[in-house]
Amino acid sequence: MRYALEKITDMVHYGPMFKRFKEHGGVMDVPTLEKIYKPDVILIQGFRKRVDRWKNLNKTSAPKAVFFSNPHEDLHMRARQLNQAKIDMSLHHIKNWMNRYKPLFAPSHKMRWVPFCINPDMFKDYGFERIYDVAILGAMYQRVYPLRTKIRKTLVGRKDLKIFHRSRPQPRGDPNTTFMRANYAKAIARCKMNIFCTSKFKYAVQKFAETMGCKTLGMADVPLDAEELHFRSDYNFVEINENNFVNKIY
Structure with a gap:
């Protein structure tokens, strides 16, 4: 904003x-x-x-x-x-x-x-080659992000998927070298899919907007307020749960 x-x-x-x-x-x-x-x-x-x-x-x-x-x-x-x-x-x-x-x-x-928004000059399709199959981004706290944590444990280390995994973007630092802002957006834009979750609170997290802005396929569970935000599974993201996310990727 x-x-x-x-x-x-x-x-x-x-x-x-x-x-x-x-x-x-x-x-x-x-x-x-x-x-x-x-x-x-x-x-x-x-x-x-x-x-x-x-x-x-x-x-x-x-x-x-x-x-x-x-x-x-x-x-x-x-x-x-x-x-x-x-x-x-x-x-x-x-x-x-x-x-x-x-x-x-x-x-x-x-x-x-005021729903989460993005800077469209930053979160966009950069035209990069999509060199990663799946991005797994953000904090990994089991008590807050149980689905995201399970996804990471299940996918990281698989030989048949190229995974881009990082913790949350940094709030400060040199924007030219730190994983933040444009560098964070460019990382998403190099991935075919970004898989995440809404946390145990079912928040419409900012990753929905960031992922859509980069024209990367978002995969997540359905958040609260999804209808008002026009989040529709198989239209602008793919709905997943703890039992089907592996099959949805393939």
Whole structure:
């Protein structure tokens, strides 16, 4: 979404990953930054334990919005922090979790569903030779990704399939050499299939959009909200389960 907003707004990026953060000596006091940049909106990308790092969020005049990812983590703590910071709006990638948060937020708090999206200039068909049969990408935590873990254990080491296997893309690093952003997209674009799962929570994970964008065949179990997202098995992905994924590959 950041890339899309850059095209239609005068966006200023600020945080530990950006140059301005060092230029201002790592200032985390939001009212101080508000005086410098005079924003119309303050958008915090990625909630995961970041809201409490910013100081005096509740003392700003500009409206504030925050993106939610992994909504199953620390539900009550997140709601408490957002209420204390007087966040005006939360943007949720996973629709079916919104009703769990709504009773915990202040009555004036607004919630919006914003499904995962991609940068089409990055996640695309690069015209590469599809040198790998199957990609298996992402974290391998049995308790969270039971199907993905089983897929990896079953497929890695098979002599009749060329497997591309990596852990999750890195959040930071040199984009020219690190497995992240365009390098991650190019890896998917070199594979005929990308096989993954929706986790035990049945999330419509971002891999659906990333895989479709690269014109790679996605294989996964059906997520919640699939109908609203227009995910249809045998149309834009192939539905699998723990019993049939090997046969579906062949």
